[in-house]
Amino acid sequence: MSNRPSEFQLIAELFAPLAEAPGALKLTDDAALIAPPAGHELVITTDALVEGVHFLADDPPLLIAKKALRVNLSDLAAKGAEAAGYLLALSLPAGIDMSWLKQFAEGLKQDQREFGISLYGGDTTSTPGPLTIAITAFGFVPKGKMIRRANAKPDDLVFVSGTIGDGGAGLALSREQHDVSHAVRDFLVHRYREPRPRLALGLALRGIANAALDVSDGLLADLGHIAETSGVRIEIDAHRLPLSAALQAVWGTTNEARVRAATSGDDYEIAFTVAPRFTADAVKAARNSTAITEIGRVRAGQGVALLDDQGREIPVPAKGFTHF
Amino acid sequence: MSNRPSEFQLIAELFAPLAEAPGALKLTDDAALIAPPAGHELVITTDALVEGVHFLADDPPLLIAKKALRVNLSDLAAKGAEAAGYLLALSLPAGIDMSWLKQFAEGLKQDQREFGISLYGGDTTSTPGPLTIAITAFGFVPKGKMIRRANAKPDDLVFVSGTIGDGGAGLALSREQHDVSHAVRDFLVHRYREPRPRLALGLALRGIANAALDVSDGLLADLGHIAETSGVRIEIDAHRLPLSAALQAVWGTTNEARVRAATSGDDYEIAFTVAPRFTADAVKAARNSTAITEIGRVRAGQGVALLDDQGREIPVPAKGFTHF
Numbered sequence: 001m002s003n004r005p006s007e008f009q010l011i012a013e014l015f016a017p018l019a020e021a022p023g024a025l026k027l028t029d030d031a032a033l034i035a036p037p038a039g040h041e042l043v044i045t046t047d048a049l050v051e052g053v054h055f056l057a058d059d060p061p062l063l064i065a066k067k068a069l070r071v072n073l074s075d076l077a078a079k080g081a082e083a084a085g086y087l088l089a090l091s092l093p094a095g096i097d098m099s100w101l102k103q104f105a106e107g108l109k110q111d112q113r114e115f116g117i118s119l120y121g122g123d124t125t126s127t128p129g130p131l132t133i134a135i136t137a138f139g140f141v142p143k144g145k146m147i148r149r150a151n152a153k154p155d156d157l158v159f160v161s162g163t164i165g166d167g168g169a170g171l172a173l174s175r176e177q178h179d180v181s182h183a184v185r186d187f188l189v190h191r192y193r194e195p196r197p198r199l200a201l202g203l204a205l206r207g208i209a210n211a212a213l214d215v216s217d218g219l220l221a222d223l224g225h226i227a228e229t230s231g232v233r234i235e236i237d238a239h240r241l242p243l244s245a246a247l248q249a250v251w252g253t254t255n256e257a258r259v260r261a262a263t264s265g266d267d268y269e270i271a272f273t274v275a276p277r278f279t280a281d282a283v284k285a286a287r288n289s290t291a292i293t294e295i296g297r298v299r300a301g302q303g304v305a306l307l308d309d310q311g312r313e314i315p316v317p318a319k320g321f322t323h324f
Numbered sequence: 325m326s327n328r329p330s331e332f333q334l335i336a337e338l339f340a341p342l343a344e345a346p347g348a349l350k351l352t353d354d355a356a357l358i359a360p361p362a363g364h365e366l367v368i369t370t371d372a373l374v375e376g377v378h379f380l381a382d383d384p385p386l387l388i389a390k391k392a393l394r395v396n397l398s399d400l401a402a403k404g405a406e407a408a409g410y411l412l413a414l415s416l417p418a419g420i421d422m423s424w425l426k427q428f429a430e431g432l433k434q435d436q437r438e439f440g441i442s443l444y445g446g447d448t449t450s451t452p453g454p455l456t457i458a459i460t461a462f463g464f465v466p467k468g469k470m471i472r473r474a475n476a477k478p479d480d481l482v483f484v485s486g487t488i489g490d491g492g493a494g495l496a497l498s499r500e501q502h503d504v505s506h507a508v509r510d511f512l513v514h515r516y517r518e519p520r521p522r523l524a525l526g527l528a529l530r531g532i533a534n535a536a537l538d539v540s541d542g543l544l545a546d547l548g549h550i551a552e553t554s555g556v557r558i559e560i561d562a563h564r565l566p567l568s569a570a571l572q573a574v575w576g577t578t579n580e581a582r583v584r585a586a587t588s589g590d591d592y593e594i595a596f597t598v599a600p601r602f603t604a605d606a607v608k609a610a611r612n613s614t615a616i617t618e619i620g621r622v623r624a625g626q627g628v629a630l631l632d633d634q635g636r637e638i639p640v641p642a643k644g645f646t647h648f
Contacts, residue, residue, distance in 0.1 A: 023365075028553045029473045030399040030537050031369040031463075035360065041347075042366060044444060045355040046460060048413040050451045075354040089372040089413075089458040120368060127374045129453015134413040136370060136460040139355075149353045213354050229352045 005098045007124050014105040021085055021118035032120040034084070036140045043081040043139040043146055047071050051093075051130035055193075056174070061100050063193045064133070065107030071216065072137035073115060073197035074268040078214040080147040080206040081139030083115050083199055088122035091132040115199060145206050147272070152211035152230035156273035156298040159282060161198050161290045163244040164219050166191035168264020169251060180250055187246040195268035201292070204285035205272060212272035218263040220319040223271055224304045233301030234273075236262065239309045242293040255314055262306060263319055273298050329422045331448050338429040345409055345442035356444040358408070360464045367405035367463040367470055371395050375417075375454035379517075380498070385424050387517045388457070389431030395540065396461035397439060397521035398592040402538040404471040404530040405463030407439050407523055412446035415456040439523060469530050471596070476535035476554035480597035480622040483606060485522050485614045487568040488543050490515035492588020493575060504574055511570040519592035525616070528609035529596060536596035542587040544643040547595055548628045557625030558597075560586065563633045566617040579638055586630060587643055597622050 005013070016027045023033035036042050049068045051057050069086065076083050088108075092101075112118060120138070170192025172178070173185050198214075205212060211230055215222045220236065227234045238258040243251075251257035270290075274282045279294075286292040296307075306314045329337070340351045347357035360366050373392045375381050393410065400407050412432075416425075436442060444462070494516025496502070497509050522538075529536060535554055539546045544560065551558045562582040567575075575581040594614075598606045603618075610616040620631075630638045 025472070025474075028549075029403075031367045031403050031405070031470070033365050033465075033470055034368055035365040035467070041357050041359040043355045044358055044411060044460075044462075046411040046413045046445065046458070047447045048415055048449050048456075048458060050415050050449055050453070052452050053450055079353075079355050081355070087368060087370040087460055089370045089460075091372055091374050091456055091458075121370065123371045123458075125372050125374055126377055127454060127456065128376050129374070129456070130451060132372075132415055132451065132453070132456050132458075134370070134372060134415075134447075134456075134458030136368075136411055136413075138368075141357075143359070146355070146357055148349070150349075225352075 018119040024120045040140040041143050043079050045075040046136040048134040050132050061103040062107035065104045066111050068133040068135050069111050070195050070197050072135045074214040076139035077197045077199040077202035078212045078270045080202045081141045083117050084138045085118040085120045087120050087136045089134040090124045091127035147209050147212040149213050149226050150229035152226050152232050152273040152298050154298055154300045156210055158273050158296040159292045159294050160271045161269040161292050163242045164267050165247045165261025166244050167266030169247050184246045184249045198270045198290050200289035208278050208281045209272040215267040215269045215271050217265050220262045220304050227304050233299040234304045236296035236306050238306050240295045342443040348444045364464040365467050367403050369399040370460040372458040374456050385427040386431035389428045390435050392457040392459050393435050394519050394521050396459045398538040400463035401521045401523040401526035402536045402594045404526045405465045407441050408462045409442040409444045411444050411460040413458040414448045415451035471533050471536040473537050473550050474553035476550050476556050476597040476622050478622050478624045482597050482620040483616045483618050484595045485593040485616050487566045488591050489571045489585025490568050491590030493571050508570045508573045522594045522614050524613035532602050532605045533596040539591040539593045539595050541589050544586045544628050551628050557623040558628045560620035560630050562630050564619045
């Protein structure tokens with residue numbers, strides 16, 4: 001493999017320049033140091049992406065890097081954490097060369113700038129299998145202020161940021177031929193490949209939202225986690241689900257389309273619940289970050305229901321999508 | 325795959341019981357919380373293990389789990405950190421069933437007990453390739469007290485814990501047929517499969533060692549990292565290298581055997597440097613943890629040299645072993 005760089009070359013040329021935090025020690029040590037600011041706790045999360053499962057082998061490496069980072073930042077966002085940095089464990093197949101890795105590192109660099117974070121360290125190993133990228137992301141929250149899943153209360157209103165279903169439609173369009181316009185296709189594929197972690201919204205929702213999570217497995221499946229851990233029932237009004245114009249152009253606006261949007265994954269929006277008296281605060285919080293839409297309410301009980309505009313429950317065969 | 329559990333089943337049955345730290349939130353949230361004790365910083369490190377590269381497909385899952393955890397704890401040990409917990413990102417091929425996973429979780433559980441740590445969270449995904457285990461480990465050190473690689477000083481003495489070469493010999497014996505006794509084979513294979521992170525020694529060396537790291541790629545290669553980051557030269561006396569009786573039985577005690585021991589990987593011992601006036605403290609620190617051996621000294625200059633008992637440099641073709 002003449003083109004395969006050594007691990008030391010990789011670290012020196014590509015990754016050390018990304019290790020901007022002082023605690024990263026320029027990647028010259030076994031470990032890195034991180035200390036939350038006074039009065040803060042560390043929020044930690046890990047997500048692995050596997051070629052052929054979470055992205056395609058011929059996806060641009062710059063976008064693969066961004067997606068790997070962003071799905072982790074999205075978890076921090078939903079918790080109201082300020083993103084600080086990440087560790088990167090890369091398992092590289094033989095076909096990956098320096099040119100691919102340079103573009104991958106460029107994607108990391110662009111997102112470090114965009115989200116104000118640093119690489120803290122990592123590990124690089126070879127693999128006989130598919131490219132596998134495991135990222136652990138770190139953020140800070142004031143002590144006790146992380147927005148949990150488990151704190152939704154009956155009578156809370158349910159909101160979601162942005163639009164839903166775009167990621168799932170983008171995935172479908174990137175794998176199959178469909179008769180849609182370039183603009184529509186580009187928008188949806190872009191939404192799938194380059195999710196936007198809603199970090200500013202998450203920060204603004206601290207002290208306002210009772211419960212939150214990021215929508216990655218499908219809106220209804222993820223709201224099911226809030227319902228289960230909080231011991232409540234969640235009702236979603238199908239006709240209020242925010243659908244992008246592009247999604248409507250592909251899937252329409254029937255209840256079937258709405259079920260599909262609410263059960264396809266890869267949205268990376270924030271779904272959250274708010275006590276009615278904080279609704280105005282939530283709307284204000286969103287004004288400077290990401291549009292939000294009220295889509296339902298929390299009740300006593302259990303489970304998640306999708307309702308039509310008459311309040312009747314719409315049957316949903318599978319509430320989400322799993323990469324497992 | 326009738327035998328393949330769902331991700332939720334895995335989490336509920338196998339992993340939630342391991343999430344003992346309050347900040348792990350019983351694995352019911354997108355992220356976990358961790359806060360260093362007052363006056364402490366967090367030490368973070370990540371290492372991924374890939375089937376076919378770092379372990380063999382038919383290795384016992386209990387031992388694979390322990391090795392994945394221990395190579396990470398070994399990094400914390402060398403930094404003088406107190407181990408706190410870990411995140412686990414698992415990429416599972418289709419052949420992995422619940423019985424395999426139960427044994428894997430049992431290995432994690434045993435090591436959590438042994439090292440006083442907790443699972444904080446994780447991610448499980450499928451993979452079309454080999455089993456891949458990425459662990460991020462967390463430890464605490466008093467602010468400013470992490471033992472660095474970059475602080476070795478000329479005139480420091482060089483020590484290593486335990487014995488070296490056993491892991492490399494154990495790897496060779498586990499892959500090839502050799503005419504050795506069962507006892508010797510078992511000892512060395514065990515050393516390869518179940519490294520012992522030297523956490524107690526690392527803690528005891530805080531404030532005593534100037535520089536330290538864990539020996540994973542080969543003693544000389546790893547000491548090369550200390551030499552490079554510290555801007556010093558390190559000389560190691562081949563005849564003082566601590567070799568186990570089992571290793572001597574397989575490889576002998578020639579200089580060739582000593583070169584091999586000093587360049588094979590998977591030792592997971594701590595190599596460290598100490599100012600001469602702290603030698604007695606280092607010996608005392610080791611008394612209650614792991615035996616240490618003085619093996620050389622730090623000089624002005626650069627690079628690492630292995631010397632024979634006449635002080636002549638022994639040629640070393642390759643200073644270490646890389647999994648990359």
